[in-house]
């Protein structure tokens with residue numbers, strides 16, 4: 001296990017699902033963790049309760065990453081409360097699936113705003129701070145949808161492909177400052193996000209996965225923690241797939 005004692009990690013959408021798995025893995029590895037969420041106060045309270053043994057290392061903040069003003073306020077809080085941070089995991093994401101011809105304009109914009117613009121806003125403020133430290137790790141969560149495209153996911157796939165391009169560009173911009181920027185691409189991970197999949201579709205997806213099962217948040221977290229570690233110093237602009245071989 002990597003050692004993150006003395007380091008601070010920000011995990012967006014860290015109160016549920018994959019983000020929760022990532023935040024909990026950082027806590028177990030000794031990091032201070034600042035988790036954000038958008039609206040589900042009950043899940044945030046549950047996160048706090050589940051991780052009460054790490055209470056002094058947890059800061060939970062409501063911050064809608066799709067709103068520039070929220071993100072600006074969030075980083076004002078970080079500047080006021082902490083001497084800095086080393087790690088940003090841009091994990092927050094939503095799905096609003098519909099075939100393109102039937103997709104509402106709002107479904108297009110909502111998904112692009114949270115999944116792609118949110119990463120731009122968070123990274124913009126984060127790099128200003130990380131550049132001063134001349135050290136940093138940014139990990140963005142993309143999806144196989146951005147690589148292959150899936151029916152009904154033109155908005156989600158476009159956002160996730162955009163994340164890969166943003167990651168590669170930013171990696172080049174900040175490499176000289178000791179900051180690495182990478183993506184992790186989880187396959188089907190058992191979380192609320194894919195709970196609505198009909199059984200038939202779920203079965204057909206599992207049949208296509210060489211490991212014949214959906215993944216777990218902690219399996220994605222293991223990869224995120226490697227990329228966030230000092231040992232991953234020569235990895236940047238990359239996408240690591242955690243897909244069971246999909």
Ligand SMILES: NC(=O)c1ccc[n+]([C@@H]2O[C@H](COP(=O)([O-])OP(=O)(O)OC[C@H]3O[C@@H](n4cnc5c(N)ncnc54)[C@H](OP(=O)(O)O)[C@@H]3O)[C@@H](O)[C@H]2O)c1
Pocket residue numbers: 012013014015016017018019036037038039040041043063064065066091092093094114141142143144185186187188189190191192193194
């Ligand atoms: N699950 C999969 O199979 C899978 C596969 C590939 C990629 N991914 C990606 O992995 C990431 C996490 O997915 P998940 O399955 O863990 O999702 P999830 O279980 O639905 O959890 C989403 C988390 O993101 C937060 N969030 C949503 N909108 C937000 C916003 N506007 N601002 C800040 N936080 C926001 C949620 O906060 P609230 O609790 O307040 O709603 C929640 O904490 C996403 O980027 C997703 O696209 C997931």
